C-alpha cells in the first residue's frame with residue numbers, strides 16, 4: 568500500500584455538436600478505462616465538471632480514490648473482551664475477534680479505523696524487517712544462554728501447534744502453515760524457558776548483591792524489558808533471552824535495585840553502581856539491544 572488517498576482527474580474534449588448522450592457514453596468508457604487502470608482502487612466520491620471554452624466543451628471527472636480494505640487475518644479469541652486490530656511488518660493486519668462477536672462486525676470496525684490502518688501499513692512496509700516477512704526460523708540463537716537451537720517443523724494440519732525441546736533441538740508440530748499459531752507457540756516456549764533460566768539467574772544475583780525481591784513473573788510485554796514494584800515483585804520479559812548475558816544481568820540488577828528505589832534518582836544509580844560498577848555502559852548497550860529480538864517474538 569503506497570498511497571492512502573489518491574486523486575485522479577481525467578479531462579475529455581468533445582466537439583460541440585456531440586449531444587449529451589454521446590458525452591455520457593464517451594465519459595462512461597473513459598471512466599471504465601480509468602477503473603481498469605486503477606483496479607486496485609475504489610472510488611468513494613466522483614463529480615463531473617463541464618466548461619465551455621473556444622467552441623469546445625471540456626469535461627473533467629474528479630474522483631477521490633481510496634484503497635480497498637487490506638487483507639487481514641482473523642484470530643478468534645476466548646480471552647479477548649474487545650474487537651481489536653494490530654499491524655506488524657511480518658504478518659500484516661491481524662484482527663482479534665472475541666468469542667461473543669460475529670465476523671461481520673470486522674469490516675465496519677476496520678473502515679472506522681481506516682486512516683490509522685493505512686498509516687500503520689505504510690510504516691510496516693518501511694520497517695527494516697519487512698523483507699523477512701513470515702519466514703520462520705530454522706534456528707534460534709539465545710545469546711543470554713549462549714545457545715543456538717535448531718528448529719524442525721512437522722506439519723499436522725488441523726492440530727494445535729506444539730513446541731517440544733530435546734537434545735536434537737526444537738520440534739514444532741501441528742498446523743505449521745498457520746504462522747500466527749507457530750509464533751505464539753514459539754513465544755510460549757520462550758516464556759517457559761525464561762521462567763526456568765531467568766528466574767534462577769535473578770535468584771543468584773539477588774543473593775550475591777543483597778538486593779531482595781518477593782516474587783518474579785515472566786511476560787512478553789512490548790517495549791519493556793522488566794519492571795519492579797516496591798512490594799518486591801519483579802517482572803521480566805522473556806525477550807531478554809535474545810540479549811547478551813552482560814546486558815541481561817544489568818536488567819535484572821536494575822529491577823532488583825528498583826525494589827528499594829522506585830525512581831531513577833541519584834540514590835538509585837549509586838546503589839546500582841555499588842553492585843555493578845559498569846552499569847551505565849551496560850545501560851547504553853541495552854538501548855541498542857531491541858534489534859536483537861527476531862520478528863516472530865514480537866507478536
Ligand SMILES: [Zn+2]
Nearest residue numbers: 821825830831
Ligand atoms: Zn528503571
